[in-house]
Amino acid sequence: MERESTAYFKAIGAIVWKDLAAELRSRELLSAMLVFAMLVILIFNFAIELQPSLRATITPGVLWVTFAFAGTLGLNRSMAIEKDRGCLDGLLLAPVDRSAIYFGKALSNLAFMLIVELIVLPVYSLLYNTNLFNPGLLLTILLGSIGYVAVGTLLASMAVQTRTRDVLLPILLFPVILPILMAAVKTSGGFLQSAPMETIWPWLNILIVYDVIFTAVAFMLYDSVVEE
Amino acid sequence: MRSQPKGLTFMTILSGLLFLGALWMVFVYAPLEAVMNYVQKIFYFHIANAWVGMLGFMAAAVAGIVYLVKKDMKWDIVELAAVEISLVFFSITIASGSIWAKPSWGTWWTWDARLTTAAILEMIYLAYLLLRQGIEDPEQRARFGAVYTLIGSLSVPITFFSIRIWQTIHPAVIGAGSSSAVGSFGMTPKMLATMFYCLGTFSVIFVTLLWYRIRLGVLAERVEQIKLQVME
Amino acid sequence: MIEVHKLAKRFGLKTVLRGLDFQVAPGEFVAILGPNGAGKTTFLRILASLSRPTFGEVRVAGYQLPKQAAAVRSRLGVVTHQPLLYGDLTAEENLRFYGRMYAVPDLDCRISDVLELVGLSARRRDLVRTFSRGMQQRLAIGRAVLHDPEVMLFDEPHTGLDQDACDMLDGLLRNVAGRGRTVVMTSHDLARVEDLATRFDVLSRGVIAASKPRSGLGKRNLLDFYRKALAG
Numbered sequence: 001m002e003r004e005s006t007a008y009f010k011a012i013g014a015i016v017w018k019d020l021a022a023e024l025r026s027r028e029l030l031s032a033m034l035v036f037a038m039l040v041i042l043i044f045n046f047a048i049e050l051q052p053s054l055r056a057t058i059t060p061g062v063l064w065v066t067f068a069f070a071g072t073l074g075l076n077r078s079m080a081i082e083k084d085r086g087c088l089d090g091l092l093l094a095p096v097d098r099s100a101i102y103f104g105k106a107l108s109n110l111a112f113m114l115i116v117e118l119i120v121l122p123v124y125s126l127l128y129n130t131n132l133f134n135p136g137l138l139l140t141i142l143l144g145s146i147g148y149v150a151v152g153t154l155l156a157s158m159a160v161q162t163r164t165r166d167v168l169l170p171i172l173l174f175p176v177i178l179p180i181l182m183a184a185v186k187t188s189g190g191f192l193q194s195a196p197m198e199t200i201w202p203w204l205n206i207l208i209v210y211d212v213i214f215t216a217v218a219f220m221l222y223d224s225v226v227e228e
Numbered sequence: 229m230r231s232q233p234k235g236l237t238f239m240t241i242l243s244g245l246l247f248l249g250a251l252w253m254v255f256v257y258a259p260l261e262a263v264m265n266y267v268q269k270i271f272y273f274h275i276a277n278a279w280v281g282m283l284g285f286m287a288a289a290v291a292g293i294v295y296l297v298k299k300d301m302k303w304d305i306v307e308l309a310a311v312e313i314s315l316v317f318f319s320i321t322i323a324s325g326s327i328w329a330k331p332s333w334g335t336w337w338t339w340d341a342r343l344t345t346a347a348i349l350e351m352i353y354l355a356y357l358l359l360r361q362g363i364e365d366p367e368q369r370a371r372f373g374a375v376y377t378l379i380g381s382l383s384v385p386i387t388f389f390s391i392r393i394w395q396t397i398h399p400a401v402i403g404a405g406s407s408s409a410v411g412s413f414g415m416t417p418k419m420l421a422t423m424f425y426c427l428g429t430f431s432v433i434f435v436t437l438l439w440y441r442i443r444l445g446v447l448a449e450r451v452e453q454i455k456l457q458v459m460e
Numbered sequence: 461m462i463e464v465h466k467l468a469k470r471f472g473l474k475t476v477l478r479g480l481d482f483q484v485a486p487g488e489f490v491a492i493l494g495p496n497g498a499g500k501t502t503f504l505r506i507l508a509s510l511s512r513p514t515f516g517e518v519r520v521a522g523y524q525l526p527k528q529a530a531a532v533r534s535r536l537g538v539v540t541h542q543p544l545l546y547g548d549l550t551a552e553e554n555l556r557f558y559g560r561m562y563a564v565p566d567l568d569c570r571i572s573d574v575l576e577l578v579g580l581s582a583r584r585r586d587l588v589r590t591f592s593r594g595m596q597q598r599l600a601i602g603r604a605v606l607h608d609p610e611v612m613l614f615d616e617p618h619t620g621l622d623q624d625a626c627d628m629l630d631g632l633l634r635n636v637a638g639r640g641r642t643v644v645m646t647s648h649d650l651a652r653v654e655d656l657a658t659r660f661d662v663l664s665r666g667v668i669a670a671s672k673p674r675s676g677l678g679k680r681n682l683l684d685f686y687r688k689a690l691a692g
Contacts, residue, residue, distance in 0.1 A: 010560055025587070085544065090545075093544075095533040095563075097530070159359075164358065168355075171358060174351075175351040214382070221378065224375055365472055
């Protein structure tokens with residue numbers, strides 16, 4: 001029993017290491033996500049008048065829309081790598097529980113998303129002269145990303161096996177992660193404006209509840225999505 | 229199953245009769261509401277449609293779970309049928325809601341919790357249908373459909389409550405002050421009776437349509453089977 | 461080592477394998493021949509635990525599929541059409557990854573041994589992206605033997621390789637098979653397979669149409685045997 005659980009965690013670790021090592025070499029995924037994120041922010045600049053007075057209220061929204069869209073790029077690419085060279089079979093052949101694949105991929109997806117977010121924050125701060133180094137904000141970003149990636153990894157695994165592939169993931173993902181978006185925007189806004197904790201708390205709650213529920217559900221459903 | 233089963237024919241006739249009854253109740257029996265007159269009558273159908281939408285939603289969720297547990301393809305057909313029916317009825321709900329909203333509050337759309345959630349649900353249904361369309365293998369299609377249904381049915385209630393909380397902080401800016409469209413007028417006993425009658429009627433209509441659609445699905449599969457046999 | 465009893469596999473309404481029976485004793489090298497679309501790959505995927513049987517019993521290394529799939533996987537080495545290698549990692553890193561996934565003991569040592577075996581020690585620090593198809597295939601075999609499996613499955617491993625690469629591959633296959641391993645290989649290249657296998661089975665129309673050990677076959681007769689099996 002003990003050896004089984006170490007093998008399980010070893011497998012998760014191996015997958016995360018593999019994804020990070022490969023990405024370090026090619027940097028395809030991260031550069032695509034970063035460039036895209038910057039472009040989205042740029043577009044927002046022209047699409048919405050980010051006057052200084054409005055900035056405080058609009059910033060959380062702009063940030064989270066950016067993250068949501070850049071995130072789909074990462075998710076798509078991450079699963080496409082496995083599907084394209086048939087490497088998913090390689091993962092499925094390993095003598096570990098399928099959920100280890102889920103956690104491995106989800107963790108590396110989370111890592112990529114966090115890296116992009118942590119780069120976007122200072123850039124946004126500079127461009128709009130807003131201080132985004134707020135521990136509450138960072139916590140929100142972490143929690144929001146966890147929920148996003150938990151559901152996203154599952155749905156991406158499905159989408160990548162269909163004919164419509166890349167196009168399908170945002171269509172599947174966005175309606176389902178609306179609670180995260182709402183809660184993350186509200187929480188971010190609350191922390192940035194130093195609102196009292198009682199107003200932030202319900203939203204933070206929703207984030208945590210969503211993360212827990214969907215990580216558990218996705219973990220249980222993953223088998224059905226990769227088995228033939 | 230060559231010709232329509234007697235039960236289904238009975239249900240169809242029952243649905244038709246009940247619906248005629250509903251028309252009578254709504255237009256003749258129920259009193260005219262003081263402020264909105266005839267426009268208010270759309271409310272009965274609006275509620276009944278939403279109710280059917282909800283029934284479809286729950287049926288789909290249950291069918292999805294049962295399929296994942298039992299792996300019996302019949303449940304996949306039930307799930308698809310429920311989603312399609314729910315999709316159509318929520319569309320009618322949204323449309324009737326808009327028709328009611330315009331004369332009542334001067335706007336076609338209010339971002340209240342119920343209407344917005346209905347719209348989001350429609351998006352999830354469409355995504356579901358697109359997902360199914362992109363898959364060749366029927367077994368994989370059923371599996372993925374069930375997984376997405378499950379994810380969707382867990383997410384939507386959370387979304388609904390989130391919007392509710394959002395609304396209390398920022399009440400809908402345009403027009404309607406409350407997120408509950410029902411409470412904007414008091415209901416007399418006759419109105420209540422009409423409403424419940426409509427809910428009952430539409431429940432029967434739901435079951436009838438579901439039955440038809442499931443039958444259609446099963447027959448379609450039979451056609452595919454025969455086609456394959458002929459080709460071999 | 462491998463026992464298959466009345467195996468059937470359906471994809472929706474299309475039946476690919478119908479009531480297939482198949483046995484392999486330990487140490488045998490069985491070549492499964494058949495035209496494209498006969499179901500060779502499907503059959504191999506089921507043996508590899510990548511696909512579930514619709515009906516029938518499958519036992520590999522004493523364990524039942526799909527129930528005891530995890531136990532089977534640790535004793536199985538599989539080489540498919542695709543190399544299952546990550547292009548952005550080096551040969552060594554690829555082996556290290558799979559070694560960890562299989563919890564291979566003494567990994568560093570094993571990696572060096574395997575690289576030696578497949579003749580890629582010199583290229584251990586090179587990205588797999590830069591490898592030719594032949595080299596990738598050799599590394600794929602290395603990946604498959606890393607955890608010292610009892611049973612090996614090959615799905616048309618010579619596909620896309622030139623003459624030299626094929627010869628090198630054959631040498632490797634003999635080496636790998638010669639250690640008392642049980643090997644099942646699908647192929648549509650009779651000439652290649654003739655010198656390698658101890659037994660030839662023909663898969664046609666969803667069942668094993670014919671089976672003959674090497675001893676019962678002269679050099680010219682493999683083609684005749686194959687043709688006859690397909691016709692009959």
